[in-house]
Amino acid sequence: MNPGYYAVIAALSLASALLTWELNVKRGWGGVKASSLVSLISGLIVYFLRINPDYGAAVMGASFAAMSTDKVIPNRRWVSICGLVFAALFLGISSQAFGGFGGRLGTTSCMSVVMTLGLLRVFGSHKKYPHLLHHKAPEKKIFK
Amino acid sequence: MTFFVLSFFLLILYLTIVSTVKHKGAFLIALLGLCVLIIGLIQETKKLKHERYTLARELEVLIAIPLSTVVTFFLSTKIDMGYGFLGPVIAAGIVGLLGSYLKTYDLANPIYCGAFVGMSSAQVAFSSFWFMGIAGLTAGLIFILSHEVYNQTGGTLGAIAFSSVTIARKIIMMLGGLV
Numbered sequence: 001m002n003p004g005y006y007a008v009i010a011a012l013s014l015a016s017a018l019l020t021w022e023l024n025v026k027r028g029w030g031g032v033k034a035s036s037l038v039s040l041i042s043g044l045i046v047y048f049l050r051i052n053p054d055y056g057a058a059v060m061g062a063s064f065a066a067m068s069t070d071k072v073i074p075n076r077r078w079v080s081i082c083g084l085v086f087a088a089l090f091l092g093i094s095s096q097a098f099g100g101f102g103g104r105l106g107t108t109s110c111m112s113v114v115m116t117l118g119l120l121r122v123f124g125s126h127k128k129y130p131h132l133l134h135h136k137a138p139e140k141k142i143f144k
Numbered sequence: 145m146t147f148f149v150l151s152f153f154l155l156i157l158y159l160t161i162v163s164t165v166k167h168k169g170a171f172l173i174a175l176l177g178l179c180v181l182i183i184g185l186i187q188e189t190k191k192l193k194h195e196r197y198t199l200a201r202e203l204e205v206l207i208a209i210p211l212s213t214v215v216t217f218f219l220s221t222k223i224d225m226g227y228g229f230l231g232p233v234i235a236a237g238i239v240g241l242l243g244s245y246l247k248t249y250d251l252a253n254p255i256y257c258g259a260f261v262g263m264s265s266a267q268v269a270f271s272s273f274w275f276m277g278i279a280g281l282t283a284g285l286i287f288i289l290s291h292e293v294y295n296q297t298g299g300t301l302g303a304i305a306f307s308s309v310t311i312a313r314k315i316i317m318m319l320g321g322l323v
Binding site for chain 1: 150153154157158160161164165174177179180181182183184185187188225227228230231232233234236237238239240241243244245252253255256260261262263264265267268279294296297298299300301302303304305306307308309310313
């Protein structure tokens with residue numbers, strides 16, 4: 001495959017993850033509504049313009065990953081990382097491996113979220129996201 | 145238990161990626177990715193809780209998932225708007241969006257999960273609505289059992305769908321295929 005294809009898949013995954021997360025968490029639409037709307041629009045564009053269907057699939061997969069709440073993925077930076085991890089996995093998986101099995105895309109996005117959690121554990125600041133690491137946040141002392 | 149089933153399918157899919165990598169540097173990155181995946185899975189085990197749905201909720205889920213599966217499969221493989229069949233992305237998008245508006249029953253998640261199962265290609269599903277119904281029921285059972293597993297993590301529904309399609313297909317093939 002040419003590098004242009006890789007770049008488009010990465011850009012679409014990133015944009016889709018950010019958009020879905022914004023609708024899901026910041027606008028409070030909920031994961032299903034945000035993800036299905038983003039997927040439906042991308043699917044219709046791909047269908048009527050007859051573009052490579054892989055682009056629609058990448059947008060949909062990244063939007064599944066962004067169905068995570070802010071208790072799992074804390075902010076936009078980590079959502080972007082998650083989108084890029086998804087793009088890498090999406091490009092890495094060959095079409096022969098479980099091709100046509102329903103949920104393969106979703107499993108890939110689940111994998112990307114779990115890997116993002118792993119990266120968050122390794123590189124994320126423990127003080128910044130204590131609730132993600134399942135420890136109680138230190139109580140703030142209030143002096144009056 | 146369902147946590148391990150879903151994690152098993154995650155690892156299987158990841159290992160298929162690792163096995164297809166040919167370049168040495170990419171292979172090392174894939175192995176590093178495996179370590180990160182395992183760390184993430186360990187993180188997930190800390191969140192596990194033992195909770196169950198009520199019986200009425202379980203029945204709702206067991207009806208909603210196979211229904212949405214069959215509808216998605218129908219839209220995906222039988223409806224043609226002049227540019228070929230609609231395909232799985234549009235079909236799942238339509239079903240998921242409609243499901244998200246069913247606020248009285250709070251069935252958005254099960255319906256979207258069923259839509260993922262229905263995204264299977266006709267070849268995988270033996271071109272059969274019966275197979276889709278069975279796969280949908282399997283997904284319903286896994287959905288019920290996996291309450292509080294991978295909670296609020298995106299892609300969980302997809303992992304449930306993938307494991308159910310794989311399990312249902314294996315069982316049907318072991319029984320000698322659909323009659």
